[in-house]
Amino acid sequence: MNYACKTPNHHSTMKTHHFHFKTRRHNYPQVVSANHRVMGNDYDHVMMITSKSNVNPSVLRLHKSPSPPADSAKERVVSADETKYPSTGKFGRFGGKFVPETLISCLEQLEVVFHQVLKDPEFKEELSTALKDYVGRETPLYCAERLTAHYKAQNMGRGPDIYIKREDLAHYGAHKMNNALAQAMIAKRMGLTAVVAATGAGQHGVATAAACAKLGLSCTIFMSTADMEKQPSNVDLMTLLGAKVEPTAGNFKDASSESIRVWAGKLGEVYYLAGAAVGPHPCPTMVREFQSVIGRETRRQAAEKWGGTPDAVVACVGSGSNALGIFHEFVGDPTVRLIGVEAAGFGLNSGKHAATLAAGEVGVYHGAMSYLLQDEEGNIICPHSIGVGLEYPGVAPELSFLKESGQMEFYSATDKEAVDAYIRVAKLEGIIPALEASHAFAYLEKLCPTLPDDAKIVVSCSGRGDKDATTVSKYLGL
Numbered sequence: 001m002n003y004a005c006k007t008p009n010h011h012s013t014m015k016t017h018h019f020h021f022k023t024r025r026h027n028y029p030q031v032v033s034a035n036h037r038v039m040g041n042d043y044d045h046v047m048m049i050t051s052k053s054n055v056n057p058s059v060l061r062l063h064k065s066p067s068p069p070a071d072s073a074k075e076r077v078v079s080a081d082e083t084k085y086p087s088t089g090k091f092g093r094f095g096g097k098f099v100p101e102t103l104i105s106c107l108e109q110l111e112v113v114f115h116q117v118l119k120d121p122e123f124k125e126e127l128s129t130a131l132k133d134y135v136g137r138e139t140p141l142y143c144a145e146r147l148t149a150h151y152k153a154q155n156m157g158r159g160p161d162i163y164i165k166r167e168d169l170a171h172y173g174a175h176k177m178n179n180a181l182a183q184a185m186i187a188k189r190m191g192l193t194a195v196v197a198a199t200g201a202g203q204h205g206v207a208t209a210a211a212c213a214k215l216g217l218s219c220t221i222f223m224s225t226a227d228m229e230k231q232p233s234n235v236d237l238m239t240l241l242g243a244k245v246e247p248t249a250g251n252f253k254d255a256s257s258e259s260i261r262v263w264a265g266k267l268g269e270v271y272y273l274a275g276a277a278v279g280p281h282p283c284p285t286m287v288r289e290f291q292s293v294i295g296r297e298t299r300r301q302a303a304e305k306w307g308g309t310p311d312a313v314v315a316c317v318g319s320g321s322n323a324l325g326i327f328h329e330f331v332g333d334p335t336v337r338l339i340g341v342e343a344a345g346f347g348l349n350s351g352k353h354a355a356t357l358a359a360g361e362v363g364v365y366h367g368a369m370s371y372l373l374q375d376e377e378g379n380i381i382c383p384h385s386i387g388v389g390l391e392y393p394g395v396a397p398e399l400s401f402l403k404e405s406g407q408m409e410f411y412s413a414t415d416k417e418a419v420d421a422y423i424r425v426a427k428l429e430g431i432i433p434a435l436e437a438s439h440a441f442a443y444l445e446k447l448c449p450t451l452p453d454d455a456k457i458v459v460s461c462s463g464r465g466d467k468d469a470t471t472v473s474k475y476l477g478l
């Protein structure tokens with residue numbers, strides 16, 4: 001039987017099928033509270049702090065920004081622009097700028113430039129040309145016929161059509177390039193000649209190294225020795241692209257801390273190029289903005305291919321940059337389910353996972369409030385996943401807000417489920433997804449049997465899995 005994905009001729013644009021999804025009454029907050037900052041000179045302490053044990057009011061004074069003018073309402077009703085780019089960096093109670101005062105002016109300057117470039121036709125033209133000619137956008141929305149047939153065959157011929165958003169086909173094989181290139185262009189505009197960044201799986205490191213080479217910027221990438229061992233091909237690529245790779249102890253969170261520390265010591269000289277949708281405002285908003293090209297393309301391509309929107313969009317969640325990139329376009333549309341899949345590692349009860357939304361508690365880390373993996377004392381729990389890029393103990397503040405406001409669903413997949421999905425997609429579609437993205441594919445096992453014929457699922461294939469071949473072989477004992 002041929003389960004080819006249907007064209008507009010075969011498919012109604014109306015969503016007539018019914019399946020369960022959470023009701024989403026609100027999208028982004030219409031009211032924002034004042035931003036919070038942390039005062040203090042002990043930079044290391046402040047940036048790494050978590051809410052439970054470490055937030056000692058005698059050390060940290062959380063205080064509000066200056067009061068609004070007397071004639072403004074107590075709670076400010078925000079404009080559409082403010083909803084998308086909240087000037088406080090707050091999504092509900094999440095986000096903000098929990099940093100020492102020394103960093104505030106630098107972050108504020110970055111925010112000003114960010115807003116300038118968003119409105120600057122020259123920058124927009126330069127970026128869209130580079131996205132097209134350098135990154136290779138738009139990436140295809142590919143109809144996965146054999147994957148679709150696989151799930152239909154298990155359910156008496158019924159089930160959804162599966163489409164794959166091919167971020168693995170972007171330059172250097174991951175979504176990370178969208179943001180790295182845009183931010184490197186901002187660094188250049190700001191007159192900075194040196195960039196620092198941190199990488200876990202190495203994809204953001206490679207993307208940043210390439211963008212810096214293209215723009216003539218010097219580049220230093222912090223990466224843990226553990227991750228360097230797991231992803232040696234990416235270390236080679238970064239070096240070939242002219243970046244200096246600085247090994248750190250620990251894992252991605254420690255490499256992030258180190259890169260932020262170096263940046264904080266050289267403000268005004270060095271640009272910190274965030275690849276994860278975490279950190280102090282405006283970093284998460286910038287990363288989401290530059291990744292949201294994924295969702296905009298998906299909407300357009302879905303309209304072309306079946307004359308509608310997806311019924312469900314599925315993405316893996318590490319920090320949340322690819323998930324927000326594809327979700328953002330559809331936030332507030334209750335007909336599109338937004339499904340994030342985190343890393344359950346050895347299982348959610350094992351203590352060895354990276355399922356922050358599922359198992360974390362709210363705290364402050366790396367300069368923002370969000371869900372965090374932390375113990376009773378507020379110490380960070382070291383995350384684990386076979387997908388190195390998912391090993392982060394926090395998550396994007398914006399995703400924490402989407403979780404708390406019931407606008408997204410979140411599930412998790414174990415290492416084994418991710419490896420099974422890696423192999424399944426390779427064998428059925430001839431596409432080897434990154435182990436990170438394999439977590440999103442793994443969730444299809446549970447999702448597909450619950451969906452009716454004609455439902456359309458889009459899976460974000462955030463990256464290609466060549467880098468993971470050795471890890472998978474070792475895992476399987478080959």
Ligand SMILES: Cc1ncc(COP(=O)(O)O)c(C=O)c1O
Nearest residue numbers: 203318319320321322389462463
């Ligand atoms: C290919 C790929 N997908 C997903 C991720 C997870 O990051 P995020 O949740 O920010 O998309 C990474 C991180 O390195 C990655 O390399």
